[in-house]
Amino acid sequence: EVQLVESGGGLVQPGGSLRLSCAASGFTFSDHYMDWVRQAPGKGLEWVGRSRNKANSYTTEYAASVKGRFTISRDDSKNSLFLQMNSLKTEDTAVYYCARSRYSSGWHTDYWGQGTLVTVSS
Amino acid sequence: DIQMTQSPSSLSASVGDRVTITCRASQGINNYLAWFQQKPGKAPKSLIYAASSLQSGVPSKFSGSASGTDFTLTISSLQPEDFATYYCQQYNSYPITFGQGTRLEIK
Numbered sequence: 458e459v460q461l462v463e464s465g466g467g468l469v470q471p472g473g474s475l476r477l478s479c480a481a482s483g484f485t486f487s488d489h490y491m492d493w494v495r496q497a498p499g500k501g502l503e504w505v506g507r508s509r510n511k512a513n514s515y516t517t518e519y520a521a522s523v524k525g526r527f528t529i530s531r532d533d534s535k536n537s538l539f540l541q542m543n544s545l546k547t548e549d550t551a552v553y554y555c556a557r558s559r560y561s562s563g564w565h566t567d568y569w570g571q572g573t574l575v576t577v578s579s
Numbered sequence: 580d581i582q583m584t585q586s587p588s589s590l591s592a593s594v595g596d597r598v599t600i601t602c603r604a605s606q607g608i609n610n611y612l613a614w615f616q617q618k619p620g621k622a623p624k625s626l627i628y629a630a631s632s633l634q635s636g637v638p639s640k641f642s643g644s645a646s647g648t649d650f651t652l653t654i655s656s657l658q659p660e661d662f663a664t665y666y667c668q669q670y671n672s673y674p675i676t677f678g679q680g681t682r683l684e685i686k
Contacts, residue, residue: 492675494623502615502623502666504675518673554622558670562629563611565670569622 459483459568461555466573473545473577479538479555479570487511487533490558492566493540495551495575505553508538523549545577581605581669585678591686597655600681602667604648611671614643614652617680618663626665627652659685 465477479491490513493505506519508529517529528541538555552572558564582605592598602612610630615623625634630645640655654661662685667678 501680502617502668502677504668504677507673507675520674562632563609563670565611565613565625565628566615566668567625567628567634569624571622 459557461557461568461570463553463555463570463573466553466575468576468578469545470579471545471547471577474541474543475545475575477540477542477553477555477573477575479540481536481538481555481557484557486531486536490560490564491529491531491538492556492558493527493529493538494554494556494566494569495549496554496572497548497551500551503551505540507558542575545575547577549575550577551575580674581608581672581676583667583669583676583678585665585667585681587681588679589682589684591684592657593686594657594659596657597653598657598683600652600654600665600667600683602650602652602678604650604669607648608669608671610645611669612643612645612650613668613670614641615666615668616661616663617666623666654683657683 460482462480492507509516526544530539554572555570556566557568584603612630614627617623627643631643664680664682
């Protein structure tokens, strides 16, 4: 069974940093692209960024709203995905989801974690 | 960036109804279009990819179609558990973008 479990959310002041983790199980983590997607309170879904797999050199893509502040990394030996968030702003307040993508007619999302809440406030 | 425009933003329907939600892309996306269902307080669930392919385990009451840059999600014979918010997403190019969502409510 595919499982994605996020952790690391919490309350942080504007300008602060936070590191989110996503623990994966039930599949060969290194084969898959992995995404972070967020949802501000009462709002829609916003793609944050992507980590490609080992075969594609672990390269990353980011949304313009987080580029230069957020960094996605992964440790395939620990089946884990990370999101390092720096220079946090109040508008980064959201539930952050980790999501798996698989290849079939493009890399599309098939499984989601339960999410972790990040609140940026003074 | 590719803009994804969903319509309607909200929709009221009754149990047993058949409903259709539309998503329009601002440019061609090679049918790299996914649909997701989200219930209040829960994570999204993947329904459809490549415009019309069902994810494993998703009932056949859900179907998707494409015509150029217009995409539709159809849900037949609505049941109480189908009332939720639905999102489309294009994954043809970066940044990946979502529609604003369609809230499906019980009439």
